[in-house]
Amino acid sequence: MVRKNFSRLENFVKSWPHKIPLAVEVRHPDWYTDKNTFEEYTQLLEENNIANVLVDTAGRRDMVHMRLTNNEAFIRYVGANHVSDYSRLDDWVARLKEWTDLGLKNIHFFIHQNLEVESPLLASYFIKKLNKELNINLKIPNEESNQQMLLL
Numbered sequence: 001m002v003r004k005n006f007s008r009l010e011n012f013v014k015s016w017p018h019k020i021p022l023a024v025e026v027r028h029p030d031w032y033t034d035k036n037t038f039e040e041y042t043q044l045l046e047e048n049n050i051a052n053v054l055v056d057t058a059g060r061r062d063m064v065h066m067r068l069t070n071n072e073a074f075i076r077y078v079g080a081n082h083v084s085d086y087s088r089l090d091d092w093v094a095r096l097k098e099w100t101d102l103g104l105k106n107i108h109f110f111i112h113q114n115l116e117v118e119s120p121l122l123a124s125y126f127i128k129k130l131n132k133e134l135n136i137n138l139k140i141p142n143e144e145s146n147q148q149m150l151l152l
Contacts, residue, residue: 002030002037009041013048023074023108025053032065045069051108056088066095072106073099079113079122086125093129100134 009024016022024045032038045052052069057078075092079085096107111123120141127138 002028002034006037006040010044013044013050016048016050018049021051021072023051023053023072025055025076027055038065038067042067042069056092058082058084058088068099068104071104072108073104074108075110077109077111077122079111079118081113081115081118085113085122089122089126090129093126093133096130097133 005028009026013022013024026041030037031041042052044050046069049070051072051074052067054066054068054073054075055078056075058080073096077089077092092109096104096109100107109126111126112119113122124140124143127140130136131138
């Protein structure tokens with residue numbers, strides 16, 4: 001199945017306007033478990049300057065890999081509503097620090113989970129850790145207005 005879809009992906013990637021940034025995520029396990037397919041897939045993205053979406057989700061550990069295909073890291077982080085969500089985020093902060101020290105220029109980090117009410121808590125935690133480790137000043141959305149509401 002993946003081999004049949006590889007030519008479709010290849011056609012899409014080669015037809016994509018190169019001036020418009022693109023990130024690609026594939027989900028079928030064969031894209032990752034078949035070494036030759038994974039190599040062809042990542043080579044295709046590298047040759048066309050397309051970001052490879054890195055996925056970290058507790059239920060799909062087969063998708064976790066650290067193969068960047070250009071100077072962008074696009075991570076789709078899926079929380080599991082479990083205490084390990086925070087230690088996994090700590091691991092990402094350390095990894096992103098390592099990559100930025102090596103020259104990584106663009107980071108896109110998307111956090112979500114099945115109980116979305118917790119996503120802002122994970123995002124806030126991640127931003128605070130990332131700010132400290134990377135010496136940056138990302139803002140936590142609505143943090144000031146949320147604090148004011150607590151004071152009322």
